[in-house]
Amino acid sequence: MADVVLAPLRGLEDFLIGSARFQIPNIKDQEKWSNRVLNNLLYYQTNYFLTALILFLIIGLIHPVKMVFGFAAISVAFGGFVYSTNNQWKARKFKRDHPLVSVVLILVGGYLLVYMFGAVIVFIFGIAFPLLLILIHASLRMRSIKNKITNKMEYVGLKRTPMGIILEGLGQEQEAGS
Structure with missing residues (x-):
């Protein structure tokens, strides 16, 4: 992890304006489109x-309470799922020993989930909207020579970056010559 290097912040001129070239990708050629997206992500x-952080913070500033409650609701649901799947025998024993409490907990949990639905939607929108914008930009932005050279250095292993590690973890490794 010590050899991970943060990629430089690209200027607005390169990222959006001026020399930036955008073109609708040929969606029939999935390999070429995927290659463009992966290389632009890197x-x-x-x-x-x-961009994702700024948009997440803007949405959080517009709906701070819903963001906090949405995060809490998702965290509790995830934690409950992990706990119950890791401790199934304890959950079954608790349901058998305390059936009334189990029913009340299920009803309260269901009510809270429905009550928090709006907050959960705002929180998920706070995550999904920036990701959608990133995917659109990565799909439409054509690659430059500098982009190609930088990505070759990432592939050869001269540089390791956070996005390279994330993509590798998702099984989206670059191929030689891409």
Whole structure:
């Protein structure tokens, strides 16, 4: 992890304006489109992380209470799922020993989930909207020579970046010559 390097922040001129060239991808050629998206994710990764953070914070400032409650609701649901799947025998024993409490907990949990639905939607929108914008930019932005050279250095292993690690973890490794 010590050899991970944060990619430089690309200028607005390169990222959006001026020399930036955009073109609708040929969706029939999935391999070429995927290659463009992956390479743009690597090249503009710092811009994308910053964009996602700014949009998440803006949505959080517009709906702060819903963001906090949405995060809490998702965290509790996830934690409950992990706990119950890891401790199934304890959950079954508790349901058998305390059936009335179990029913009340299920009803209260269901009510809270329905009550918190709006907050959960705002929180998920706070995550999904920046990701959608990043995918659109990475799909439409054509690659430059500098983009291609930088991505080759990432592939050869001269540089390791956070986005490279994330993509590798998702099984989206670059191929030689892409």
